[in-house]
Amino acid sequence: MLNSVFRKMTLVYLIVILISFAILGVSMIKMFENYYFEKRSEALIESGEKLNKTVIQYLNNTISYERLSVELESIERFLNAKIWVIDKSGRIYGISSVSEQEWIGKQISNEDKVRVLQGKIISKMGEYDEVFGVPVLTVGMPIYINNVVINAVFMHTPVYEIDETLHEVYKIILTSMAVALIIATLLIYYTSQRISKPLTEINSITKKIASGEFHKRLNIKSNDEIGQLSQSFNNMAKDLEKLEEMRKGFIADVSHELRSPLTLIKGYIKGLMDENLSDEKRNQYVKIIYGETERLTELINNLLDLSRMESGNYPLNIVSFDINELLRRNIIKFGNKLEEKNIDVDVDFQEDPLKVRGEMESISQVISNIIDNAIKFMNNDSEDKLMITSCIKNEKAYISIADTGLGIPNNEKENIWKRFYKGDKSRSRQIKGTGLGLSIVKEIIKNHGEDIWIESEVNKGTKFTFTLDAIKNEQ
Numbered sequence: 001m002l003n004s005v006f007r008k009m010t011l012v013y014l015i016v017i018l019i020s021f022a023i024l025g026v027s028m029i030k031m032f033e034n035y036y037f038e039k040r041s042e043a044l045i046e047s048g049e050k051l052n053k054t055v056i057q058y059l060n061n062t063i064s065y066e067r068l069s070v071e072l073e074s075i076e077r078f079l080n081a082k083i084w085v086i087d088k089s090g091r092i093y094g095i096s097s098v099s100e101q102e103w104i105g106k107q108i109s110n111e112d113k114v115r116v117l118q119g120k121i122i123s124k125m126g127e128y129d130e131v132f133g134v135p136v137l138t139v140g141m142p143i144y145i146n147n148v149v150i151n152a153v154f155m156h157t158p159v160y161e162i163d164e165t166l167h168e169v170y171k172i173i174l175t176s177m178a179v180a181l182i183i184a185t186l187l188i189y190y191t192s193q194r195i196s197k198p199l200t201e202i203n204s205i206t207k208k209i210a211s212g213e214f215h216k217r218l219n220i221k222s223n224d225e226i227g228q229l230s231q232s233f234n235n236m237a238k239d240l241e242k243l244e245e246m247r248k249g250f251i252a253d254v255s256h257e258l259r260s261p262l263t264l265i266k267g268y269i270k271g272l273m274d275e276n277l278s279d280e281k282r283n284q285y286v287k288i289i290y291g292e293t294e295r296l297t298e299l300i301n302n303l304l305d306l307s308r309m310e311s312g313n314y315p316l317n318i319v320s321f322d323i324n325e326l327l328r329r330n331i332i333k334f335g336n337k338l339e340e341k342n343i344d345v346d347v348d349f350q351e352d353p354l355k356v357r358g359e360m361e362s363i364s365q366v367i368s369n370i371i372d373n374a375i376k377f378m379n380n381d382s383e384d385k386l387m388i389t390s391c392i393k394n395e396k397a398y399i400s401i402a403d404t405g406l407g408i409p410n411n412e413k414e415n416i417w418k419r420f421y422k423g424d425k426s427r428s429r430q431i432k433g434t435g436l437g438l439s440i441v442k443e444i445i446k447n448h449g450e451d452i453w454i455e456s457e458v459n460k461g462t463k464f465t466f467t468l469d470a471i472k473n474e475q
């Protein structure tokens with residue numbers, strides 16, 4: 001599978017390998033050249049020193065010219081180097097190859113001659129290539145008598161040997177490059193597979209989830225970033241699945257909540273159509289129908305509130321206000337109901353007034369929903385009491401609304417904040433409600449960035465407490 005991750009990685013590796021081998025190759029070749037050059041020069045210089053004596057012997061007339069020529073020739077064979085002996089004017093008078101006698105008498109007139117006759121040893125590549133027709137290494141050495149340069153020798157050795165060595169080097173480099181490339185390609189193939197396979201899987205699962213198959217999960221087990229990604233992906237899929245279930249449940253709940261009052265209304269209207277119905281019954285039916293339409297209106301209003309708050313684009317109109325005043329107003333609002341059920345109200349405000357920051361209307365809704373529940377779930381006995389307190393601690397206002405009602409069993413405590421959740425007792429006792437009140441409360445407090453919690457004991461009562469930002473008294 002030549003996917004694009006593989007292709008890209010191969011390209012990068014290829015470039016890296018080529019560059020490193022090029023650097024390695026060039027430096028290796030340079031190194032070999034230098035090494036060869038040094039070794040050859042050293043050998044030539046060493047022989048040159050021996051040659052020195054022979055030339056001096058010749059100059060002192062101890063040996064003949066023929067003898068000199070023979071010596072030169074034997075050194076040529078030994079060193080594979082052509083030798084010239086020149087006099088002070090740069091004229092060649094001794095030569096190693098018998099076949100190249102025509103060189104004798106020729107004048108050397110370049111820089112090197114001058115430098116060597118000044119007493120320097122030179123060694124260089126290339127200068128005499130044209131003379132010999134092949135690349136040569138040339139070493140030039142002065143010959144001293146009594147510390148004066150009187151003659152010089154030039155030794156030229158062909159350097160095709162180094163070409164052969166370099167050939168070997170090229171071969172080694174190319175073979176190792178080929179091996180490295182093969183290994184790299186295999187490694188890249190393996191790693192790119194490890195990267196791209198899960199990516200392909202993620203891609204295909206994403207498409208499936210997008211088309212509604214929320215139960216699909218990735219099955220990738222590795223400890224690297226890909227493993228982490230698939231872990232997060234699965235978590236996200238799980239959340240999506242939950243959300244989808246909630247959405248479906250929500251629609252079912254709403255339909256159910258709408259259907260029961262509508263069925264009732266339909267039934268009673270049918271009853272009303274009966275001409276023989278007594279006036280008393282007729283009135284009773286109309287009252288029931290009115291009650292049910294009220295319930296429907298409340299339900300729809302609650303749903304609208306919830307969806308508005310959950311949509312997120314719900315800017316809070318934050319103002320500062322006296323929370324005690326708001327609590328009092330709500331108590332007055334529920335005056336009739338409280339009286340009806342004979343409920344006493346205890347109020348304890350630690351500080352009065354207590355200024356807080358928040359959106360007044362929605363905080364009023366929070367208070368109203370909680371008091372409404374408290375009244376609804378009170379036992380109807382003479383001891384019933386509603387206790388409302390407010391206090392301030394560390395720049396936070398704590399507002400508590402407690403009742404002496406039925407209480408909430410531990411296993412229900414988690415659920416009361418959920419949409420449409422109604423406790424068992426509220427169903428069996430036919431206490432009216434939509435099950436949306438506390439979801440709205442929670443949502444409002446969440447939007448304020450505050451907290452709300454309950455303490456409750458069955459048959460003793462329930463206490464709701466929430467926080468708000470308190471403003472220090474200015475006086």
Ligand SMILES: Nc1ncnc2c1ncn2[C@@H]1O[C@H](COP(=O)(O)OP(=O)(O)O)[C@@H](O)[C@H]1O
Nearest residue numbers: 373374377416422423426433434435436437438
């Ligand atoms: N003060 C309370 N005492 C006992 N149970 C309560 C109290 N407040 C809420 N609950 C429980 O929480 C559930 C959810 O409340 P809520 O969201 O206001 O819905 P509703 O009032 O429509 O039933 C109630 O049905 C009830 O079981």
Ligand SMILES: [Mg+2]
Nearest residue numbers: 373433437438
């Ligand atoms: Mg309620």
